[in-house]
Amino acid sequence: MREERAKRAAPPAALLRVSNRAKKLCVIGDPVEHSKSPLIQNAMIEALGLDYLYLCQPVPRGACARWLECAQFAGYAGFNATMPHKQELLPLMDALDGDASLFGAVNTVCLRDGKAYGYNTDGEGFIRALAAEGIFPAGMSVLLLGAGGAAKAVALKLAQQGARRVFVSNRTEEKARQLCAQDPLGRLYPAGFDRESLRALAAGTDLVVNCTSLGMEGTRGQFEDFSFLGALPQDAAVVDLIYAPAETELLRQAARRGHKAVNGMGLLIQQAVLSLEHFTGIQIDPVCVQGAVEAALKAG
Ligand code: NAP
Secondary structure (H helix, E strand, O other), X not given: OHHHHHHHHOOOHHHHHOOOOOEEEEEEXXXXXXXXXXXXXXXXXXXXXXXXXXXXXXXXXOOHHXXXXXXXXXXXXEEEEOOOHHHHOHHHOOEEOHHHHHHOOOOEEEEEOOEEEEEOOHHHHHHHHHHHOOOOOOOOEEEEEOOOHHHHHHHHXXXXXXXXXXXXXXXXXXXXXXXXXOOOOOOEEEEOOOHHHHHHHHOXXXXXXXXXXXXXXXXXXXXXXXXXXXXXXXXXXXXEOOOOOOOOHHHHHHHHOOOEEEOOHHHHHHHHHHHHHHHHOOOOOHHHHHHHHHHHHHHO
């Protein structure tokens, strides 16, 4: 009985190893409890032997300015931001990196010498994840499915990286049009999401990127039809931003037809690595932390 009580009273193992000099990091959001960032970042911090601690911090919508003051006062080294704070943080930054300006969203903030520096790691994380798979978008014709938050960063970054053209195909076509209108390079084209449009576009496509939530674990949505994959050139690659399940039905169907099929785990890890690089100022080889992150995600 006493043993049982002691077990229940024991603090989480991670807290036992926090030094008094540990630099504080966190993810803010509303809601934020579902975030995998603490799990991923603490796994990398531990694997690299860094003296940092990464927490989960609920911040209500509309309270980013107050949070920034609190974080500065409490000596935070930085934080990540998820919904709905990515836009609200923009005007509160002392400086923005190019991608945060381009996407109109901040997902990583570094606090240094009383100043807030805003970054966005979504696009660069995606490009690094592609490169790790030997996929280089310059000159490619891309069929991008979706026009939500992730699609915006991916589409604009693909255009910036020299993709020849990116067809943004979305159920709500108006959202695709709005996204494409934000491309300063004129390489994004809105497209329909119906079977005929997808089949026609697939024929000249080098790379398909699924940025919709179709096929994601815990949701019921699924592609109604995969026949567009049959129209792809044989050497076209198919990338899904979804990482749970590890193999979505889209990827299974693509692999069955002989296409290179890549899930969203690489993006998840690469953008987390980029954030930690910004926070710490050190360069991190994603290969060194991949095992630790995957093990933490499996256990957590
Ligand atoms: P979002 O802003 O909510 O966008 C969702 C997109 O999915 C929209 O384009 C939406 O179309 C489309 N969609 C949803 N249900 C649909 C349906 N039944 N039929 C057709 N289209 C449908 O979400 P997000 O933040 O961009 O995320 C999109 C996906 O990327 C999610 O699965 C997310 O887990 C994944 N993701 C992964 C990573 C990573 O690190 N690997 C990072 C970010 C996102 P409408 O505009 O018509 O509603």
